Amino acid sequence: MDITEAIRSRKSIRGFKPDPVSQEVLEKILQTACRAPSTMNTQPWEFLVIAGDMLREIAVRNARMLQSGVMIHPEHTITGWSDKSVYRERQVEVAKRIFHRMDIPREDKAKRAAWMERGFRFFDAPAAIILLTDTALTDAGPLMDMGAVMQTICLVALEYGLGTCIEDQGVMYPENIRSVINVPDTKRIIISIA
Ligand SMILES: Cc1cc2nc3c(=O)[nH]c(=O)nc-3n(C[C@H](O)[C@H](O)[C@H](O)COP(=O)(O)O)c2cc1C
Numbered sequence: 523m524d525i526t527e528a529i530r531s532r533k534s535i536r537g538f539k540p541d542p543v544s545q546e547v548l549e550k551i552l553q554t555a556c557r558a559p560s561t562m563n564t565q566p567w568e569f570l571v572i573a574g575d576m577l578r579e580i581a582v583r584n585a586r587m588l589q590s591g592v593m594i595h596p597e598h599t600i601t602g603w604s605d606k607s608v609y610r611e612r613q614v615e616v617a618k619r620i621f622h623r624m625d626i627p628r629e630d631k632a633k634r635a636a637w638m639e640r641g642f643r644f645f646d647a648p649a650a651i652i653l654l655t656d657t658a659l660t661d662a663g664p665l666m667d668m669g670a671v672m673q674t675i676c677l678v679a680l681e682y683g684l685g686t687c688i689e690d691q692g693v694m695y696p697e698n699i700r701s702v703i704n705v706p707d708t709k710r711i712i713i714s715i716a
Contacts, residue, residue: 528677535685538647542573547682554678558671566664567671570652576702577650581643583698588642594694597710641691647716650692652699654709668712675715687716
């Protein structure tokens, strides 16, 4: 696929077929994406690729915590905005478009909550890639490099006919990933890609 075409056609996919993605394809995607640039060639990324029962287990635990009203507590500061800003307007706009597309009326709180939960369930994707970095690195420093590699993953995935959604929601309750998979304390969970 042509680079411009890939960049233009990438979009966040929030509904997936259940077909498994082969380990071989996932490895190829990550090997290629690792060519992303990084500050002083630190290559600060590590990946956890989760599928099958383990992914479902994390998804169920995430959904349960969301339903119980547990405050989200990701391992790095996620983007926030003031109420009267263009950033808030853009966020509202994307939410409006999604709810319109999904035929979910504004007042239907149950359906809205169910939609929100889907993000915490990795949109029921057959596989998720969790991006980690290392506590030996400064908190914010590696985030730019992580951004470069996550976009590259999404672009390479297109080459294999795979849609992706980069999502904070999947890592809002990081202990669920840590309890299902043995993540060393020296690793920081940054983001997920469904
Ligand atoms: C760092 C980051 C975090 C994101 N987190 C979420 C998320 O938690 N849930 C979600 O549905 N989309 C998430 N997105 C996807 C954005 O909403 C999406 O990229 C944006 O609306 C533009 O749409 P597009 O990707 O289809 O071009 C995230 C994107 C990025 C880059």
